[in-house]
Amino acid sequence: MKFTKNVEDVIANFRGLPRTVSAAARRDPTPLDNILAVLQEKYKLEKPSPERTLVENWEKIFGPSMCERCHPVRIKDEHTLVVSVTNQTLRSELQFMKRSILKKIQKLEHCEDINELVIRS
Structure with a gap:
């Protein structure tokens, strides 16, 4: 029978x-700087x-009333933002x-390629 260590x-x-x-x-530990x-x-x-x-501009995109009731989930295939x-x-x-909303997102730096929005409840 095989046991754990x-x-x-x-x-x-x-x-x-x-x-x-x-x-x-037995080997020396890896320095934290190397891991980071x-x-x-x-x-x-x-x-x-x-x-x-x-994430930094979420309130600007959705406004103060909606930004707390919706959250980004992920960016799928580099072009689709999934929102919950x-x-x-x-x-x-x-x-x-x-x-x-898509126009606001596309105006943000590094978000020009997002051209679809999927909203899930």
């Missing part, structure tokens, strides 16, 4: 044997993005405003 360590402790030491436990650099490169955290621009709303009534209201 933690279970093997408990059994070894109970029997008075030394704990198992894996190869990963890899994450910044992988997720492009330093570069401006449409997601960041949308709190109820069906708000969804219907935003469907009528879709064209004007």
Whole structure:
């Protein structure tokens, strides 16, 4: 029967044997600076993005009354913004405003490629 490392360590402790030491436990830890650099490169955290621009300008796009009742979910296929709303009534209201909302979004920096808006309740 195969046990996890933690279970093997408990059994070894109970029997008075030394704990198992894996190869990963013996090597030096990776400096946090290196991990952060890899994450910044992988997720492009330093570069401006449409997601960041949308979040920063959400109230400007939807106004103070609606911005708290709808939230961006994701940008699908780099051209479609998916928005989640709190109820069906708000969804219907935003469907009528879709064209004007898209124009506001397309005027934002880094959001020019967004040409479709999907509203989900």
